[in-house]
Amino acid sequence: MKDLFGSPGKVSGLLLRIGQCLFASASIGVMASASGFSTTTAFCYLIASMGLQFLWSFGLACLDIHALRLKKDLHSHVLVSLFVVGDWVTSVLSLAAACSATGVVILLGRDTNFCRVEKQLACSTFKISVALAFVSWFLLAISSFVMFWLLASV
């Protein structure tokens, strides 16, 4: 079970965490560079949620590096329980943020003509940011399932 893809203290786990950090920070960067994002709660929430995900994944990436260098075992019941709770809370918040932003992007771009009328709204930039958030969430979801599987099998 300890050799499971993406488990803590393994190279695959570290790569997943680095991927989550990269996509979350890219999503924040792209959204923050878009003009007019701050008037919409869903876009501000996306930035906050991706920020939380970045901090969480960055912390666990550092822990993975530490475990890999010193060949430490991170599979204790207490540690895995902590990872499960953190991963699931962050994962649900990230999915919620990505989906609420998607709802707004579709409303602005397709249901109404806001994107065509209000030229200062950077609608294509919003879309890129949301897509990056979904990739980041997907990588976090893989980690969450692996952690839950580890906890249930311990």
Added chain:
Amino acid sequence: MKDLFGSPGKVSGLLLRIGQCLFASASIGVMASASGFSTTTAFCYLIASMGLQFLWSFGLACLDIHALRLKKDLHSHVLVSLFVVGDWVTSVLSLAAACSATGVVILLGRDTNFCRVEKQLACSTFKISVALAFVSWFLLAISSFVMFWLLASV
């Protein structure tokens, strides 16, 4: 493990499924009764997603009743795997629908003054429907975790 709260073929599992059906159908009913919902993709998607959740939960509720009456065991590996996949797919789709609708409701009611200006939009009805969808998703999330736990412990 078979006595786990909410596991298939148990009274607690059946009650969870009935709760999911009730709240999903209430969410659909409230949203469908609101004027102006059909112009927004997120609200139409909420109805579609809650419809899917209703069908899935109703099917499993019938299976639970059948298992309770004939005292059948639903804990085979194949059946639990099927429940896990179905529960997780439905659960993610429901959360996505509820969150995208929430993003739109907040945009209409708080970020802009659409709800005050366009009186034909039934904003408070949208809110009730979204709240019911969240309750339905929460009950489904409990079932999903129980199923995943069962699969990992089998």
